[in-house]
Amino acid sequence: MSFLLYVLALAVFAQGTSEFMLSGLIPDLAADLGVSVSSAGLLTSAFAVxxxxxxPLMAALGRRWDRRRALLxxxxxxVVVHIVGAVTDDFAVLVVTxxxxxxxxxxxxxxxxTAAAAMVxxxxxxxxxxxxLSGVTLACVAGVPAGALLGQVWGWRSAFWAVALVSLPALAALVRALPQGAPGAAEPGRTRGVRQELRALRRPRLLVTMALGALVNGATFCTxxxxTPLATEVAGFGGGWVPPLLALFGLGSFLGVTAAGRLADSRPLRLLVAGGVALCVGWAVFAATAGDQAATVTLVLVQGTLSFMVGTTLIAQVLYAAGEAPTLAGGFATAALNVGAALGPWAGGVALSGGFGYRAPLWVSALLVALALLAGGTAWAVAARRAGSSAPAGDRGRTGGASLTE
Structure with a gap:
């Protein structure tokens, strides 16, 4: 693997830390800026939106530059907006940042x-x-707990400064490592217009794969x-156990993306089917045994691993299927994942508001994965019928992995 790929992962680590770190900073931030906790919670929604x-919009904008200029x-x-966020005393400005x-x-x-796919x-x-994506998982393991600790010791602003500082080595390395290039110069997909790429992204196989990614990611973020309330109110853990449980989930996510890296190219269909079924069953078992502390600890790790193994494989399948939309595919894959990241917590919140208890998000997660399995199986059946075959031709990692539908 290219050194540059690990530099990109470092930047993604800083960005993942920023995305998730507010969960441990909201109360202090709200008190410092003189707003309610619920108003401060809008900062998370603002980031998701x-x-x-x-x-997709930024991916389209990035087409105007070569990848070096876009990434830099x-x-x-x-970095700049996190510095502004760290020094502002105006809540509205913080929302904008x-x-x-x-x-x-x-x-x-x-x-x-798209750059990572082009490097290999x-x-x-x-x-x-x-x-x-290991950068995101390491953010869950180390970045978010570290941000919460910084917030407790030096205040919420220190976490924003830390994200900016961690980004600087990646920025310096990109300046040195990325090759120079002229805007629009000889990069794959530059000869295609935005409309051509958008037409390619409407292919059923891509739409189905992105929908599956949204459902699986929705299940992940729902739970x-x-x-925290599941661990403290149902399993009976003390508040001090919450950071280790979150870190354990992050460790599972790292193991999941690592496993996907070894298997997603050679056996994607088997991984998606077996992993998807195991993931669905795992959420249901977790819901049924959430009152047992040993089961909770075990399933936090297992479900974190399965969730990111299946999710990473689906992202890879989007990149394989989007050969005719190389500059926009990454943007639409990112958007699909974040649709899931917004859908899952909302659905879990609806279940909680309905009085179904803190186990309800686990059942919602199981339902979302079951819907993904149903949608994927239906798409495969339709594709097989159209091809005049009752069985897939086999895993095809070298030609784009398992085709869900054409």
Whole structure:
């Protein structure tokens, strides 16, 4: 793997830390800026909206530059808005910085996904994707707990400064490592117009794969968002156990992307089917045994692993299927994941508001994965019928993995 790919992963680590760190900073931030906790919670929603809207828009904007300029521009903007966020005393300005930071994050990740796929052999996109997304999983393991600790010791602003500082080595390395290039110069997909790429992205196989990614990611974040009350109110853990449980989930996510890196290119269909079924069953078992502390600890790790293994494989399949939309595919894959990241917590919140208890998000997660399995199985059946075959031709990692539908 290229050194540059690990530099991109470092930047993604900083961005993932920024996305998730507010969960441990909201009360102090609200008190410092004189707003309610619920109002401060809008900062998380602002970031999510910025990611969903920004990913395809920023990917399209990035077409105007070569990848070097796009990546440097987005990462520089990300650093600047975090510095502004760290010094402002105006809540409205902080909201604007969160939206701007999400737009920069979305643009960087969209370009980085396509750049990572271009750095490796045509049959190694899954491995490249797993290396890049390991930055997000390491943010869950180390970045978010560290941000919470910094907030407790030096205040919430220190976490914003830390994200900016961690981004600087990646920015410096990109300046040195990325090759020079003229805007629009000889990069794959530059000869295609935006309309041509958008038409390619409407292919059923791509739409189905992105929908599956949204459902699986929705299931992941449905439970992850409400893991604290689940652990304390249902499993009976003390509050001090929450950071280790979150870190354990993050460790599982790292193991999941690592496993996907080894298997997503050679056996994607088997991984998606077996992993998807295991993931669905695992959420249901977790819901049934959530009152047992040993089961909770075990399933936090297992479900974190399965969730990111299946999710990373689906992203790789988007990149394989989007050969005719190389500059926009990463943006739409990013948007699909963040649709899931918004859908899951909302659905879990609806279940909680309905009085179904803190186990309800686990059942919602199981339902979302079951819907993904049903949608994927239906798409495969339709594709097989159209091809006049009752069985898939087999895993085809070298030609783009398992085709769900054409």
């Amino acid at each position: 910025g990611m969903v809207v920004g990913a 521009g987005f990462l520089t903007a990300f 969160r939206v701007a930071g999400a737009l920069a994050n979305a643009g960087f990740l969209a370009v980085a996904l 052999a045509p049959d190694a996109k899954g491995r490249a994707t797993s290396v890049l 992850f968002t409400y893991l």
